[in-house]
Amino acid sequence: MKIDEIDALGHERVIRFEDADSGLRGFVALHSTQLGPAAGGVRMRVYGGEGEALEDALRLSRGMTFKNAAAGLPLGGGKAVIMGDPARDKSPALLAAFGRVVEALGGRYRTAEDMGMTPADMGLIGAETRYVAGLADGPFASGDPSPVTARGIFNAIRTTSRHALGSGDLRGRVVAVQGLGHVGMHLCGLLHGAGARLIVADVDEARVARAREAFGAGAVASAEIFGVDADIFAPCAIGGILNADTIPRLRVRVVAGGANNQLALAGDGARLHARGILYAPDFVANGGGIINVATEILRIENRETWVSEKLAALDRTLERILSRARSRDVGPEEVAEEIVREALSRAAA
Numbered sequence: 147m148k149i150d151e152i153d154a155l156g157h158e159r160v161i162r163f164e165d166a167d168s169g170l171r172g173f174v175a176l177h178s179t180q181l182g183p184a185a186g187g188v189r190m191r192v193y194g195g196e197g198e199a200l201e202d203a204l205r206l207s208r209g210m211t212f213k214n215a216a217a218g219l220p221l222g223g224g225k226a227v228i229m230g231d232p233a234r235d236k237s238p239a240l241l242a243a244f245g246r247v248v249e250a251l252g253g254r255y256r257t258a259e260d261m262g263m264t265p266a267d268m269g270l271i272g273a274e275t276r277y278v279a280g281l282a283d284g285p286f287a288s289g290d291p292s293p294v295t296a297r298g299i300f301n302a303i304r305t306t307s308r309h310a311l312g313s314g315d316l317r318g319r320v321v322a323v324q325g326l327g328h329v330g331m332h333l334c335g336l337l338h339g340a341g342a343r344l345i346v347a348d349v350d351e352a353r354v355a356r357a358r359e360a361f362g363a364g365a366v367a368s369a370e371i372f373g374v375d376a377d378i379f380a381p382c383a384i385g386g387i388l389n390a391d392t393i394p395r396l397r398v399r400v401v402a403g404g405a406n407n408q409l410a411l412a413g414d415g416a417r418l419h420a421r422g423i424l425y426a427p428d429f430v431a432n433g434g435g436i437i438n439v440a441t442e443i444l445r446i447e448n449r450e451t452w453v454s455e456k457l458a459a460l461d462r463t464l465e466r467i468l469s470r471a472r473s474r475d476v477g478p479e480e481v482a483e484e485i486v487r488e489a490l491s492r493a494a495a
């Protein structure tokens with residue numbers, strides 16, 4: 147196994163790892179451990195080259211610093227990427243070798259499941275290191291995070307609606323939901339239970355049929371979800387969907403959903419603000435997922451109470467962000483980043 151330190155501006159530590167025997171190759175980026183050990187999943191996918199893989203690790207680990215800090219967790223931001231096709235290149239030997247990389251970092255990095263990984267893979271990694279979460283079983287195994295993620299988004303929708311529409315009561319509100327996967331389908335259940343009317347889109351027709359049947363949802367083709375006449379848009383599929391092409395088409399007053407990296411470019415937050423659309427910053431709205439994983443990393447005994455308290459605190463953070471954004475007449479994502487920077491400087495002081 148070869149582990150090399152890489153000089154990466156703006157990050158605390160970045161390493162490149164390579165294990166010739168198992169074919170393991172990739173990067174771990176520790177963006178910040180100011181608030182605690184750097185936590186963030188390991189992603190395995192095919193990259194166009196080492197530059198692209200490194201770029202992904204840098205960007206994602208920075209995002210985890212923001213998400214963990216906004217959720218008020220004693221965790222910093224980190225991420226690992228493994229280069230390769232999970233269907234073809236993943237093997238027990240490769241996962242074990244990755245476990246040894248994590249162990250060598252001595253607990254400064256806590257890994258978990260991300261794209262291309264499964265709970266069973268986490269078990270194989272966990273045979274080599276204590277610093278792994280997302281296990282399928284065990285005393286603190288946290289399981290599927292999406293129900294808690296959906297609860298956090300539901301709170302964010304109510305809070306953002308209170309600011310933009312004058313009330314957090316969702317009865318009769320129309321919500322357009324993009325993506326009916328783990329998060330989107332749970333969210334639809336909560337919205338339906340609160341009396342909202344749903345209009346949904348997914349590239350998977352079977353999921354659309356399920357939402358129609360279970361929640362009486364209306365449906366549109368996936369490209370049309372941006373133009374739906376609704377009160378709220380909840381993106382729960384993929385990133386980059388708020389951009390120069392889609393923002394002018396939106397006919398909603400609120401955007402609050404679970405997808406990561408919803409804004410394609412930094413200026414897209416200002417673009418939404420200029421159109422009078424109130425945006426719940428994604429790394430705040432979807433913080434329920436990492437709160438769920440944190441119960442495992444931090445070995446929380448009284449799980450349900452702790453999760454509920456953290457979700458309530460996350461909601462108060464969003465409330466503060468939206469109030470400050472309104473008084474300064476700027477987009478909430480600008481304030482959300484500021485609030486995280488303030489938390490980091492307090493920790494550094």
Ligand code: NAD
Pocket residue numbers: 290291292293295324325326327328329330347348349350353368382383384385404405406432435436
């Ligand atoms: P998922 O893979 O279970 O679901 C994604 C859904 O989006 C699928 O049904 C898919 O068919 C659909 N989809 C893909 N492209 C689409 C398109 N162009 N238009 C409409 N639908 C499309 O994923 P998930 O776990 O539900 O996560 C959804 C998003 O939330 C992702 O961005 C993820 O990174 C983010 N997120 C998830 C969690 C969690 O707890 N699972 C936590 C935080 C953030």
